[in-house]
Amino acid sequence: MLLRKGEIVFRQDEFGDQAFLIEKGKVEIFHTHKNGHETHLAVLTEGEIFGEMALIDSNVRSATARAFTDCQLLPINKEQLLDKLDSSDPTVQMIVQILLNRLRQQNLSKSGITLENMPETETKTNVVDRIKLENQINDALQNNEFILYHQPIIEFSSGNIIGSEALLRWESPQKGLIAPGLFIDILENSSMIIPVGFWIIEECFRHFKIIEKQIPQNKNISISINVSSRQFSNNNFIKNLKSLVDKHQVSPRNFKLEVTERVMVDAHSIIGTLDKCRDMGFEISLDDFGTGFSSLQYLSRMPIDYLKIDRSFVINATKDLKTKAVISAIIYLARNLNIKTIAEGVETATEESMMKSMGAEYGQGYFYSKPVSFENFLKII
Numbered sequence: 001m002l003l004r005k006g007e008i009v010f011r012q013d014e015f016g017d018q019a020f021l022i023e024k025g026k027v028e029i030f031h032t033h034k035n036g037h038e039t040h041l042a043v044l045t046e047g048e049i050f051g052e053m054a055l056i057d058s059n060v061r062s063a064t065a066r067a068f069t070d071c072q073l074l075p076i077n078k079e080q081l082l083d084k085l086d087s088s089d090p091t092v093q094m095i096v097q098i099l100l101n102r103l104r105q106q107n108l109s110k111s112g113i114t115l116e117n118m119p120e121t122e123t124k125t126n127v128v129d130r131i132k133l134e135n136q137i138n139d140a141l142q143n144n145e146f147i148l149y150h151q152p153i154i155e156f157s158s159g160n161i162i163g164s165e166a167l168l169r170w171e172s173p174q175k176g177l178i179a180p181g182l183f184i185d186i187l188e189n190s191s192m193i194i195p196v197g198f199w200i201i202e203e204c205f206r207h208f209k210i211i212e213k214q215i216p217q218n219k220n221i222s223i224s225i226n227v228s229s230r231q232f233s234n235n236n237f238i239k240n241l242k243s244l245v246d247k248h249q250v251s252p253r254n255f256k257l258e259v260t261e262r263v264m265v266d267a268h269s270i271i272g273t274l275d276k277c278r279d280m281g282f283e284i285s286l287d288d289f290g291t292g293f294s295s296l297q298y299l300s301r302m303p304i305d306y307l308k309i310d311r312s313f314v315i316n317a318t319k320d321l322k323t324k325a326v327i328s329a330i331i332y333l334a335r336n337l338n339i340k341t342i343a344e345g346v347e348t349a350t351e352e353s354m355m356k357s358m359g360a361e362y363g364q365g366y367f368y369s370k371p372v373s374f375e376n377f378l379k380i381i
């Protein structure tokens, strides 16, 4: 959009739903006083963005923008900007808020408005709690307070334990064993998931080396490792995974990487990453199938080896004929695509026999064993 020198782009205190990139020319930003007096704040030039503040903090325009010379502007809509911010780390979001508040206050003080009549800044307690917990998670990693439990996975046809899913637990010296529900969510949404995620992979490799040494007849056991979508989409994921394989000299065919459907939705280059993992020898397991963004298309498009049917489906299959029909069809489809099925959260004999009869190959759940410490896992395999 083209503006002549002196034209107003938007006025202070209006609501706005666009920001602007200056493609050519200059834009002046100034504060307007009640008496019409203006306080100059800045002149912005080519390549700079303005009008972003009102979109980000859903507040009114902090200042007026006027073409300083003839200029050409490229509008940026709210969604374009906010989508990017929403998908960023909560801490980054908080920092952006703080910087915007600071800038608004600075502008006001430049315009001679005193501290007493400045708008109050919002305190975001949940963000503060989050940062505290993130710091504790960081300390927990440094102090070796994380441990991995194993929940056995059973092969229906033989009844044997063929592997386990490794599950993170936090053993805090002050608070005892902390349930994953209290920290996994925060962990997965923070940058801490990257180092903790690699710690998990490494610990699984160490555990496997112990199994291989102590129980050589069980060297075909396979450990399932949960990989969060944030970790999986990280640019260095493949490189780091490879160096851990080299460091511990393990064979990737003894491990499954469990990814959720979120991974499929989030990353564009996901198929490439999955293929690279498989080329290294890892198997891929699609976790929590049936919750969230389930799409049968994933089954045919994604390079996966296993499908984990979510606990909620397993319970309902014994209660509701329609759910049963859906699961039965999914298992049938998976089989035809060469994907094996693991029923999650099997708690009763009825659930087991139903999943078996529908063609699922493996089961995991309290019916066989709850998650146990590695020490105890060694005793039962």
Ligand code: CMP
Pocket (backbone or CB within 6 Å): 016, 029, 041, 042, 049, 050, 051, 052, 053, 054, 055, 060, 061, 062, 063, 064, 065, 103, 107
């Ligand atoms: P917004 O509050 O949406 O509308 C006014 C815009 O002016 C604001 O977004 C920023 O893009 C810009 N702006 C505000 N204060 C300053 C400043 N002190 N220096 C440069 N640009 C500013």
Ligand code: MG
Pocket (backbone or CB within 6 Å): 165, 226, 258, 287, 288
């Ligand atoms: Mg899992």
